[in-house]
Amino acid sequence: MNKIITPVPPLDLTGQYATIESDISTAVLKVLASGQYINGPVVESFATAFGHYIGTEECVVCNSGTDALYLALRSLNIGPGDEVITSPFTFIATAEAISAVGAKPVFIDIERTTLNLNPTLIEAAITERTKAIMPVHIFGKPVDMDAVMAIAQQHSLWVIEDCAQATGAEWRGQKVGSIGHMGCFSFFPTKNLGGCGDGGALTTNHPDIAATARLLREHGSKVRYHHEAIGINSRLDAVQAAILQVKLQHLAQWNAQRMAVAERYRQLLASIPNVLAPSEIKAGTSVWNQYSILLEGFTANRRDRLRSAMQDHSVSTMVYYPIPLHRQPVYQNLGYGENALPVSDQAAAEVLALPMFPELTEQQQEQVIQALRKSLQQV
C-alpha cells in the first residue's frame, strides 16, 4: 500500500498571501496609480501605525533591518574606537552594522535556555570604550530587558534592541522595541511582519534621535539639496509600505497562531528524550519567528544527518545558526579562543529549527514529530 505524504516545508509564504491577496492587490494598485513611489502619505501612514503598534512616540521606516541597525548606531554617534556588546548567536547583520559604523562588536555568551545573550555576562565585558548593548530577541523570544536596562543605566550605556525576529513580542506587557533607547525591525519576507521585498524600521521615544535617523536615511538632508551629514539612501518604498499596512492588521492574529503552534510542539515534544524544547518565559511572550530545539549532546555532523533523515521523511528543517559570529572568518581578527563562548558553540551544533509558520496545521505538526522520532532512531 502506497501512502502519499505531502512534504512539510520549513515555512510557507504563499498560503498566507492567498488569504489577503485581494486587499494587497487593491493597496498596491492604488500606489501604482498614485505616481508617488518614494515617501509620501502611504509611507507616513504606515510609519505612524507601526509606531503605535510598538508603542513608541517615533518610528523611522527604512530600507531594511540591517539599515535600521546601522542608522541607530550612527544616530547615537557610535563609531571608530567604540565597542558594542552583543550576542554571537544571531544573524550576521547584527554585528555587521556595528562593524559598518567602524565600532567593534564584543560578543558575550548566551543562555542555553533562551539562546539569548546572558545578561549576567554583560558587566564583565564593559570597558571604557563600551557605548551600547545590543540585545537580540532571537527567534522571537524577548531578552531579559529588566537585567539589560539595569546594567545600561548603571553604566550610562545605550540599548539598541535588535527586534528583527520579534515584531510583537512582549516583555512585562511592553512590546520589544519600546523598552531600550531604540528598537530595530526588519520587514524581510520571512519575519513576523514581512513585506514583499526588503524593509525596516527604527522605533524610539527620543525625538532627537529619530530626527537624526531621518536625516541620515536621506543623504544627511532635511531640506532638499542641503546636506548636513554624510548619510545613506534608505527609504521604504511606498509599495512595501502599502503591503505592510495591510499585513499589520493581521499580525496579532498570526502571532497568536504561531503561539498555538509552539504550544502544540511543546506538548508533542515532551516525551522525546534528548530533545530540549524552547523554554517558556514567565515575564514575556515570544512570537516564535522560529521554533528551534536543541538536540542534547549532538555534534553538528550528527545533527546534519538527522536533518537529512527527516528530509527523507518529507519534513524540511533549518539550522539557525550553524556558525556563531565569533567563529566567522570575518571576525577571526577579534581573537576569540577555543573555549571563549562555549554555550554558543554547543548551541550551534545542537540547534534545529522545526517548521514554523502561522498556518502550520496540527496534522503537519504530527508529521514533523513522527519524522523526528523515526530519524532519531536512524542516526
Ligand SMILES: *Cc1c(COP(=O)(O)O)cnc(C)c1O
Ligand atoms: C533579519 C535580521 C536582520 C536584518 O534584517 P534585514 O531586513 O534582512 O536587513 C538583523 N538581525 C536579525 C537578528 C535578523 O534576523
